[in-house]
Amino acid sequence: MRVYVVDNGGQWTHREWRVLKYLDVDTRIIPNNTPFDQLDVDALVLSGGSPHVADEGEKMGRNGEYLDRADFPILGICAGFHFMTNHFGGRTEAAGKPEFGKATLIVDEEDEIFRGLPHEFVVWQSHNDEVTKVPDNFQVLAHTKSCPVEAIKVKDRPFFGLQFHPEVENTEHGSEIFQNFLRVVEEWHR
């Protein structure tokens, strides 16, 4: 299975690559201006990064093209998730209560991405912005005490978005979340 990580300039982009590599996935980190036609992948991970996507969309390169043209699953993390939200008509803004470090994730809807995981677990955060308007075609799957939208699935596409960071060691069940995503990828291409 080939899953590339689109580099939006995150501190943990390389961690996403490492988690996928440890799961024996054929993976690479690619610049976010890589043309879609050059991708020959089964899925993409849109990494986090420092851009505030609402007003620095240009720093997100071709993420929009990937979302428009992908006929495969995409997992957006943090800024990658924010971009996905704005792209589908939602809104992200400076968070009322930004989160850094430890937080408790409360899973409202297990769906495929949290399959087999506890209802509550510790996740690691690092975000200044948050989703304030959820697009119509998103379903919210999880929240924390400070942030109402921590995880979503796109209802009509095989896309998922996460506000927290499953790729860092301090997040519990992080590797399992990636495994769940890879299962989605596997089923999608079956």
Add this chain to the structure above:
Amino acid sequence: MFKPEKFVEEQIEEMRAKIKGRAIIACSGGVDSTVAAVLVSRAIGDQLLTVYVNNGFMRKGETEAVGKMFDSLGINYRLIDASDEFFDALKGVTDPETKRKIIGEKFIRVFERTAKEYGAEYLVQGTIAPDWIESGDGVRDVIKSHHNVGGLPKDFNMTLVEPMRDLYKDEVRKVARYLNVEVAERQPFPGPALAIRVLGEPTREAVNIVREACAIVEEEIEKAAKEGKMALPWQYFAVLLPCQSVGVQGDNRAYGRTIAVRSVESIDGMSASYSKIPHEVLEHISVRITNEMKSDVNRVVYDITHKPPATVEWE
């Protein structure tokens, strides 16, 4: 999963192909650079000279210990004392990024001189993933300039060789254990060393204070871990803060400095939580520092911040 034997095998082959001639390796005696030294010396043997630079900011007894360790590894090495050069360059410098860049450049100048004497065109470094990630690039913000990446001067023109760029510390430790390198379990220590554990200008006096405090923190925590009172944290040290506070010592007013104790748990250094050190151990540390260092320090605080939002080191 990560397979150290496969990594070593691949890298030895790659290093042999890449390094045509003599090379030096910048080695602090820490896990990363020592593993790189052993790895590359397996590949190219005595074409490699291991160079340790005492920048004046090393921990208590460190330079002597590193020399002994190199002896036991049986590698070709040289210890260089450049402390005057580093202290001079940092006179009046207080900004953390400026400190890091000056230190990075000074290191390179010493390596360039040594390489010239030795006839080497290649500089090997034990750079690992967090070093270049946090140093920033076209798309990534500069969190801190690691001396070996963001601190490289623009006019540097040796060929850089970095066999471990894609590894994190936990993977480097696996390679270290596989290669039987005794420093495998040593706690991380930053290249700019104690210069970035003194907030403000790293004068000789300030560095001496933080060196002593670091030694006490290390001794007490290692002792507590040995006695089973706690697990050995990922990293544990002291930081000298640029503020003074009022105290009372033997009925005399004191107005001394402040030491922050920092200790964190991590796997790879990219995220970390502060250590839940038993209060009994913190108390020992506090009493020892404020008694043994009474003329300098009259207050000790404990840093309870995770990464993010903090980083492990304070600068």
